[in-house]
Amino acid sequence: MTTTDPREMSGLELLRYATALPMDERAPIIGDLFKFSVDELEEGRVVFSLPSDPAFANPLGSLHGGACATLLDSVMGCAVHTTLEAGVGYGTLELKVNYIRTVPVDGQTLTGTGTTIHVGRQVATAEGQVVDASGRLVAHATTTCLIYR
Template identity: 65%
Template sequence: MTAIDFASLSGLELMRWVQTERPADIPSIGRLLGMRFDEVEHGRVVISLDTRPDFANPLGTVHGGIAATLLDSALGCAVHTTLAAGVGYTTLELKVNYIRTAQTNGQTLTATGTVIHAGRRTATAEGKVLDEQGKLIAHATTTCLIL
């Protein structure tokens, strides 16, 4: 693996690097959950994962934390695509609305995050998680602090 100076990459460049390279030796929540960066563009990111039995809640369906993590990742990464090199962010607030359950049988869940506002100190984004049939599983908004 070639050494990369991450601080020299814009947010969009870094997200595209993650999309294409995604080194298996770098621990991340994406690696843990099996997230795939399907689309990365300025102000918009699409991330998907395949459900599995490990994602189950006590009722046997996908735990809401999986959808929340998928949304936090998609929305936060969408915000990151708008940032200059060396600028970071952190989630200040994440509001998730759960619409329906998802099954743990290997179905693909896809989250789309889109930036609404990217300012000097804060950014906001919105997004949704859809199942393979295009049914809405959850939707969310976020506010991020620009660091």
């Protein structure tokens, strides 16, 4: 990367740059609210994790499905973003989530992986999965993103 101007960075460069900045030097993002950790950023693949924090509980006392949906939307969308050239954006058109098992809010780490399936000129698709600390599948999803050129 030869620039610090976000408008001149590829999607992958922008994500690497932005996630390396201290929180007080960048605008807040959804990952801050959910305490995301950025574990891997590669072209077409990203891995984020989050704690199953009691603050994310549903009325039954287990992890709210929205936490996994947010993690999945983030890793799949960012996987798409890593493939885009400078100045090109995207937005989620569709998100389909399948929940596999209940997750306790005991602080265990959940890991979400997003991988692109197809990135075209106007539309991209990606898939994602969330596993618990034991590697058991918690949820999986697919997305369709509109690419803004």
